[in-house]
Amino acid sequence: MGRPALEVADVFHQHGPAWRAAQRGHLSLGQLKVMSAIELCRSAALGGHVLRCEGCGTDQVSYNSCRNRHCPKCQSAAAQRWLDARQADLLPVEYYHVVFTLPAPVADIAYQNKAVLYGLLFDLAAEVLLTIAADPKHLGARIGATLVLHTWGSALTHHPHVHGIVPGGGLAPDGKTWVACRPGFFLPVRVLSRLFRRRFLEELWRLHAGGKLQFFGEQATLADAPAFKRWLAPLRRVEWVVYAKRPFAGPQSVLAYLSRYTHRVAISNSRLLAMDERGVTFRWKDYRTKGRTRHKAMTLDPAEFMRRFLLHVLPTGLHRIRHYGLLANGCRTASLALARELLQVVPEPVALDSDAGASDxxxxxxxxxxxxxxxxxxxxxxxxxSAIRAPPP
Structure with missing residues (x-):
């Protein structure tokens, strides 16, 4: 597969130095590291190796990747490795896609408190799913969920939300039966939305009271408790967006979906169209319109393009893929084994390297x-x- 005609790295190479100088003191160390990693990715600066074909004798120079999780060029291999590890986790049941989105005012606060509020978004989305699913009025079962954090909209704006991939059922409270969802229906989204809104606002108030939130710029006045309380009041009356898509066609379509979502970055190189005197042009999807007209082209000044891209740099150590309930890391193996037993699924035999003939x-x-x-x-x-020497004869 050839190199795309235009890459994010090209924008950083051409416009990054001047913009970094203009923004001196306003960019975080994490943002500067991401810019540097993307600029150096798959270049001689990171080293590499020379390959020779066993058939035609062609030599090829291959440079190392930066492996930064925000780099558009490094995520496809990481996604494939992750998906290979998840193959064994799939169950022969319907899977549902549930999305929890923060309203714009809360998203503004989240940008200034990424580690705290992105983590809270994860934990409360999972708590709401597990709580409503455990209610006998709805499902009455212990479920599992894989949640993936995205912080962007199609136009690179700050739009934090989590995508949840959830098996359509769970273990009964006594652990002796598998409780399946009604065909084509998981959990009522209005109930999920109301509980998510209530719990998130409760936790926001608790964090504020404990001095765990920071406020800058236009939000600085919210450091005052009465002002923050007034700011919270309208958020109790608006609808928070939670929705569930129709079930996937089967376990393999779940993997196909995950391959597009788990290691996605704010914008892929394939969406870039041009970089010229007008700015950087890229494809985006306008979800407010329908049909083919929702696919549009947007042109941004290079400085604005870089600013929007770097909005989505995650804090160091923040995991953007997390597993909860039956799929939590501490109990996943035992929970899935029990689920397969109750579903009467015979696991496929795994060939070990020590098997006779495996090495052949x-x-x-x-x-x-x-x-x-x-x-x-x-x-x-x-x-x-180091410099590349001529390949040995």
Whole structure:
């Protein structure tokens, strides 16, 4: 697959130095690291190796990736590794896609308190799902959920929300039966929305009272408790967006969906259309319109494009994929084994490397020649900052 005609790295290369100088003191260390990583990704500065085709003898230089989780070029391989590990977690049941979104005023506060409020968004979305599912009036079961954080809208604006992938059922309270959802229906979204709104506002007030929130710029007055209380009041009366999409067609479609969502970054290189005297032009989707007209092109000044892109740099150590309930890391293996037993699913045998003949099976080539499709071998490795020598004869 060839290099895209335009990349985010190209925008940073051409306009980044002047913009960094103009924004000196206003960019966080995390944002500066992301810019540097994307600029250096798959360049000689990070080192790499020289490959030689076993068939046609073609030599190819391959540079190392930055592996930064915000880099558009580094996420496809990471997503595939994660998906391979999740294959064994799928159950033969309907899966549902549930989305919890923060309203715009709360999103503004969340940007100034990313670690605290993004974590709260995760935990309360999971709490609401597990609470309503456990209610006998709805499902009456212990469920599991995988939640993925996205902080952007299609136009790169700050729009924090979590996507939840949830099996359509769970374990009965006594753990002796599997309780399935009604076909095509998971949980009532209005009930989910009301509980999510109440719990989030309760926790916001508790965090404010404990001095755990910071406010800057136009939001600085909210540091005062009475002002913050007045600010919260209208949020109790508006609807908070929670919705559930129709169930996936099957477990494999769940994986296909996850492959698009789990390691997505704010904008992929494939969405970039042009960079010229007008600015940076990219494709976006206007969800307020329907049909083909919702796919549009937007042009931003390079400085504004970079500003919007860096809005979505996550705090160091914040996990953007989390598992809850039956799928929580501490109990996932045992919970899924019990679920398969109750669903009467026979797990597929796993071939171990120690099995007879396992070492004799042909392994797929790590590197494949673009010209003839034959395997390529490494003939030279060079470290960061070192020059490439001529490949050995």
């Amino acid at each position: 099976r042909p392994q797929p080539a790590t590197f494949v020649c673009w010209h003839c499709g034959k395997p390529m071998g490494i003939v030279q490795v060079f470290m960061r900052g």
